[in-house]
Amino acid sequence: MDAEDRLRPQFVAEVLDAVHEGDVDTARTLVAPLHPADVADLIELARADERDGLVAALAELVDADVIAEMNEHVRELLVEQMAPERVAEIAGELETDDAVAIIEDLEEDEQRAVLRAMEPDDRAAIEEALTYGEETAGRLMQRDLIAVPEHWTVGQVIDYLRSDEELSNDFWEVFVVSPNHHPVGTCKLSTILRSPRRVRVSDIMAHEQTLIPVDMDQEDVALRFQKYALVSAAVVDGSGRLVGMITVDDVVHIIQAEASEDVLLLSGAGEGDINEPxxxxxxxxxxxxxxxxxxxxxxxxxxxxxxxxxxxxxxxxxxxxxxxxxxxxxxxxxxxxxxxxxxxxxxxxxxxxxxxxxxxxxxxxxxxxxxxxxxxxxxxxxxxxxxxxxxxxxxxxxxxxxxxxxxxxxxxxxxxxxxxxxxxxxxxxxxxxxxxxxxxxxxxxxxxxxx
Amino acid sequence: MDAEDRLRPQFVAEVLDAVHEGDVDTARTLVAPLHPADVADLIELARADERDGLVAALAELVDADVIAEMNEHVRELLVEQMAPERVAEIAGELETDDAVAIIEDLEEDEQRAVLRAMEPDDRAAIEEALTYGEETAGRLMQRDLIAVPEHWTVGQVIDYLRSDEELSNDFWEVFVVSPNHHPVGTCKLSTILRSPRRVRVSDIMAHEQTLIPVDMDQEDVALRFQKYALVSAAVVDGSGRLVGMITVDDVVHIIQAEASEDVLLLSGAGEGDINEPxxxxxxxxxxxxxxxxxxxxxxxxxxxxxxxxxxxxxxxxxxxxxxxxxxxxxxxxxxxxxxxxxxxxxxxxxxxxxxxxxxxxxxxxxxxxxxxxxxxxxxxxxxxxxxxxxxxxxxxxxxxxxxxxxxxxxxxxxxxxxxxxxxxxxxxxxxxxxxxxxxxxxxxxxxxxxx
Missing domain, CATH: 1.10.357.20 (SLC41 divalent cation transporters, integral membrane domain)
Incomplete structure (x- = not known):
């Protein structure tokens, strides 16, 4: 890795040479310590005709997280060659937003085949996300979030979080909701951690909160995150019910992409991705x-x-x-x-x-x-x-x-x-x-x- | 506010008219419910010759958070007219990175006057930050962070967080450090909340962590946050000691700015800010x-x-x-x-x-x-x-x-x-x-x- 977090050309060449010579063990040993984002980079940096061999050699090192991190054009080529069952398995391991990003690019019949192969729960979540327009908050949000009733105390929230092993670990705030599931406030995790167990969440929550309508354009979502320095925000449907959450890591990519888009559009270069066909x-x-x-x-x-x-x-x-x-x-x-x-x-x-x-x-x-x-x-x-x-x-x-x-x-x-x-x-x-x-x-x- | 979170022209005109007519109460009533970022926008949207009147009328509604959110050119004009004691007071209320952003733009003698007027602790933090190069991690980081020793349990961490009222609330992760203050791991707050009190933090912390060298260029910091989907990261000095923390909200602005910079540089438009003199x-x-x-x-x-x-x-x-x-x-x-x-x-x-x-x-x-x-x-x-x-x-x-x-x-x-x-x-x-x-x-x- 060089000073700017890029994989060094020598490293990329070493891995590809090992794959070329059938030395799968060396290739895996080199790649194993990498972060999924770097494995994705490695696959992008390989020539199109080297990628299949590389992916086959790395096998389970190319996991769902790697696929999620990959450039969409490179991913499309890769996913097109997978059996629908494998795609379904990968999508099942990801959060809804990442799974949707993979599935939305597929041809309609492939999409159906993948959805059929998924667990009913995951399928329902993805099918719902696909009902929202492209590049809207609905596509971007994840459904796994922590929502608690107003009358709970800090102690109840902590016990609930400790009790349910199934909960995702990727949350930075807890949403407080009314009985009809409308968000009424937000609690930063730091606030919960610093408050005594007996305190009610309704007494420590921030009442002013940024609600994102489910059909909001992703560019506007990104501007709102930036303007109000948000780390996560609740997404609500037309009737004001909490339906999902968007976190800043999903938005950072959009800020980058939307700003890049302007350079490219001004020069008439379309999407302007070097991995585009x-x-x-x-x-x-x-x-x-x-x-x-x-x-x-x-x-x-x-x-x-x-x-x-x-x-x-x-x-x-x-x-x-x-x-x-x-x-x-x-x-x-x-x-x-x-x-x-x-x-x-x-x-x-x-x-x-x-x-x-x-x-x-x-x-x-x-x-x-x-x-x-x-x-x-x-x-x-x-x-x-x-x-x-x-x-x-x-x-x-x-x-x-x-x-x-x-x-x-x-x-x-x-x-x-x-x-x-x-x-x-x-x-x-x-x-x-x-x-x-x-x-x-x-x-x-x-x-x-x-x- | 319109659909894209911009203040409506009518609203801006109403506030400015009220100020113009000396109706300070109406102006304040209109502005009071706004988020600091929106108050900052309002001041930016006013003409240069209207701003002093507006700021005087709003008085304490233009607080440290508003100043921190403001466009740097507009802020410079405003801060230049303030007494050094007032600037020192504002800087004292902000996190180091925001305070530095305000002070680094001042002329050298004003800078010295402001620093002299500050509390010794705050002054030391800012003077240290100013020793790092412009646009480096050292300028961007804040010194308020939570660092705990490896041998602590989750219970001890929670008790510590509850005990000290002085601690900042703006943290999303807890850094685990060795006795000589080298970071050895990171714990997401969600992980701490979901673990039983008796568990040691060293058993639940993520060992793989992204350490930012204090002299790293801010563009590289931004790319690293984006690549690894970070929410916060530890900043270390040359000897590997933990000296600060950068959070994603500070980085989001840079991602935006660096991407914009390319459009502007390609066309030779310099900084290209519409508030630039x-x-x-x-x-x-x-x-x-x-x-x-x-x-x-x-x-x-x-x-x-x-x-x-x-x-x-x-x-x-x-x-x-x-x-x-x-x-x-x-x-x-x-x-x-x-x-x-x-x-x-x-x-x-x-x-x-x-x-x-x-x-x-x-x-x-x-x-x-x-x-x-x-x-x-x-x-x-x-x-x-x-x-x-x-x-x-x-x-x-x-x-x-x-x-x-x-x-x-x-x-x-x-x-x-x-x-x-x-x-x-x-x-x-x-x-x-x-x-x-x-x-x-x-x-x-x-x-x-x-x-």
């Missing part, structure tokens, strides 16, 4: 490149209008990409800032116009600086103050327009309930490209430079 | 735009080489941005995927070349598709099969080059211990722009199109 990556990206091609054609049409000017003064063709390119970059900067501020709820209806004003001021400062630089450079290099003035003016305009588009496009998409990360950059690039060419070539022509 | 945003962004300007000048120089060709066939000027633009976009896609895979440790020395191969295959598929489309379109629209063939060939080459640069540049920067998100996109854009113009104009000229 090439075909899926191709499909996601080519669609975006085609949209980009269309916007490039628009810009191209604008340039054609000025063909006569370019023929007379070909240097314009050499300079115009500077105006469009630097403008595009300024737009992307504003866009990145705005998309992240929207995603983290820092930019809301209350400060929308202030954000626009702020970006305009930054754009003006940037525009003046870059315009001055490029204007002076062109004047000196090409000995044409007039061309210098034209490109400086075009640069300033385009950077200001870029700033305006960079904040207004995502804010407008958000208000229209669209994901601002998805389409914004295509729009903004189209604006900065087209406007860049139009203003620069237009000004050059109008100023009589191309006489 | 305009001057700082300007400085961060203009530096990047200047670098971009330089690379655009390189591309421009390449175009100038072909000025004669463009004069003869101005349509080349209209088409060349298509080749450069779509190529640039393909490069950005690969870049985004690679940077995220590196940041999340999915791409390591073991699968580096496989990742390059994978991106090459996606690039080839994308290149062929886009080249075919653009080739056919140009042939049909401009009635020139030769021009169609030239642009198709240039497009294909440039998309493949973009894919290659998009994965190789960040991977190389990572190997050179540089942050792949920082400089990659400038390099990649320079490659796709320059190569796009060079190949397209070069092919057009060489093929005799400009005769």
């Amino acid at each position: 090439v075909r899926d990556s191709y499909k996601a990206r080519v669609r975006w490149l085609m949209a980009n091609l269309l916007t490039a054609l628009v810009a191209s049409t604008i340039i054609r209008v000025f063909e006569a000017s370019i023929e007379r003064l070909a240097i314009l063709a050499a300079l115009m990409p500077i105006v469009a390119g630097v403008g595009g970059n300024a737009g992307t900067q504003t866009l990145a800032v705005t998309v992240r501020a929207l995603a983290t709820n820092q930019l809301t209806g209350s400060n929308r116009w202030r954000a626009v004003g702020r970006e305009m001021r930054v754009a003006l400062l940037n525009g003046i600086t870059i315009a001055a630089l490029v204007g002076v450079a062109v004047t000196l290099i090409l000995h044409s103050p007039q061309l210098g003035a034209v490109i400086a003016a075009a640069m300033l305009f385009n950077i200001v327009i870029a700033g305006f588009a960079g904040v207004l496009v995502p804010v407008t998409l958000e208000r229209l309930k669209a994901d601002p990360a998805v389409a914004s950059s295509i729009f903004v690039t189209m604006v900065t490209d087209s406007m860049g060419f139009l203003i620069f070539l237009g000004l050059a022509t109008a100023s009589g430079l191309t006489g | 305009v001057r700082d945003s300007y400085k961060a962004r203009v530096r990047w735009l200047m670098a971009n300007l330089l690379t655009a000048l390189v591309a421009s120089t390449i175009i100038r080489v072909f000025e004669a060709s463009i004069e003869r066939l101005a349509i080349l000027a209209a088409l060349m941005p298509i080749v450069a633009g779509v190529g640039g976009n393909a490069g950005t896609q690969t870049l985004a995927v690679t940077v995220r895979a590196l940041a999340t440790n999915q791409l390591t020395g073991s699968n580096r070349w496989r990742a390059v191969g994978r991106e090459m295959r996606v690039a080839l598929l994308n290149g062929i598709t886009i080249a075919a489309l653009v080739g056919v379109a140009v042939t049909l629209i401009l009635h020139s099969p030769q021009l169609g063939a030239v642009i198709a060939a240039a497009m294909l080459f440039n998309i493949v080059i973009a894919g290659f640069a998009g994965v190789l540049v960040p991977v190389t920067l990572e190997r050179l211990k540089a942050d792949p998100a920082v400089a990659s996109s400038i390099f990649v854009t320079m490659v796709t722009d320059s190569m796009g113009f060079l190949i397209f104009l070069g092919l057009a000229t060489a093929s005799g199109l400009t005769g």
Whole structure:
């Protein structure tokens, strides 16, 4: 393991060599001390054609926890080859949320076969979870939780926890519920441990609690955990009954994934997972490149209008990409800032116009600086103050327009309930490209430079 | 509060109006039921010139927890205006990590004044934290934790927790230490609660534990929490002694921030916080735009080489941005995927070349598709099969080059211990722009199109 918790390439190679040479014992001895998350990493790091051999050699070292930790694309390939009974066995050992994550990706008939092979209890829990929409709290929650009635004392809670061997160990808070199973408060385990046995839980519980509706989007769940620094939270159904619990370890992955998603969406890279099949990556990206091609054609049409000017003064063709390119970059900067501020709820209806004003001021400062630089450079290099003035003016305009588009496009998409990360950059690039060419070539022509 | 836990604009306006009209009671009544995180949001959402009035009106409702939850730029403005004694009082009420976050941003002399005004214990803890580098585990950890000797029983632990009123309530695990204060195991509170009083903690503790070195970078701390689904972890000094604890709520912010950072760095937007002073945003962004300007000048120089060709066939000027633009976009896609895979440790020395191969295959598929489309379109629209063939060939080459640069540049920067998100996109854009113009104009000229 290196300093950043990655498996060292030498270690991975050693294990794979051992498997290759049929030396199963060495492979197992090397892998046995690893945490399930590291075993999952090891399998991901192996080439697709080495994975089956590796998994077969490690056998029971690749247990349910390893499968749960695995990248979904790699897991899908692995699970597809397993007998439904084996998948059912693995799912049965996991908490509902992890089991659902494995089963939801299967083809419908495989899914049915796996569910049929499961214990009735586990099956019911998973079937219920699958009734909730994808990426909702219902899919994310686990059903194993500790709920106690209000009138219990700390002593009763402790005795109950000690008495039932079947209970899961993965809880950090105890939920206090009313007789009709509505949550009325939460007790941290530290509070229970620090209170005398005779105290009632209703006297030490926190009344203010964060209830997660079962159909809440997972991104909103993640933001709520983050905002209120939650470790676990109760999930309630439409009638307010406690139906499950979400713990922070399930949410940490989502925070990471949702933030990554914005980088990937802004660049049109789809899911952008390096383990995704090439075909899926191709499909996601080519669609975006085609949209980009269309916007490039628009810009191209604008340039054609000025063909006569370019023929007379070909240097314009050499300079115009500077105006469009630097403008595009300024737009992307504003866009990145705005998309992240929207995603983290820092930019809301209350400060929308202030954000626009702020970006305009930054754009003006940037525009003046870059315009001055490029204007002076062109004047000196090409000995044409007039061309210098034209490109400086075009640069300033385009950077200001870029700033305006960079904040207004995502804010407008958000208000229209669209994901601002998805389409914004295509729009903004189209604006900065087209406007860049139009203003620069237009000004050059109008100023009589191309006489 | 709306569905996404944001304060509604009407609510914010109501509070601010009340403050404006001097109706302090109404403002307080509205704000009193809010969670500290929401009070912090309210202050952030107010305009800079409204904040002082708002904070004065809310008075003690703006407590230490609110200050701790606040955006650092907004907090800095607020804290700068407070007397050192008030800052010291606030810091004294917070856990070390939150207190450090407030104090580390102060100017050196203010920092000293605040520290002088603090209780000796708190001061010592903060001074120690400040000796660790910024963004390390030492700054992030809190010193309040529960450590018990190996020979204690569950009963002794519970009695100890009940006996000391001074102990913090914010712990989820108990650390078991050797006589020289080295951590030897960890007990989840749920395990303690579920075990009989007579059992020794050494018999129920988890021996495998994740120890965080005090100088570990916070990004690596966050990745480790995420990978091993930790809720808290022990921090140890160079000699292996337990010196603090990091809890997941402190890490969640970092995971979010580090993932956001990549979007912002890739676009050259610096810190990219909408509460950052305009001057700082300007400085961060203009530096990047200047670098971009330089690379655009390189591309421009390449175009100038072909000025004669463009004069003869101005349509080349209209088409060349298509080749450069779509190529640039393909490069950005690969870049985004690679940077995220590196940041999340999915791409390591073991699968580096496989990742390059994978991106090459996606690039080839994308290149062929886009080249075919653009080739056919140009042939049909401009009635020139030769021009169609030239642009198709240039497009294909440039998309493949973009894919290659998009994965190789960040991977190389990572190997050179540089942050792949920082400089990659400038390099990649320079490659796709320059190569796009060079190949397209070069092919057009060489093929005799400009005769």
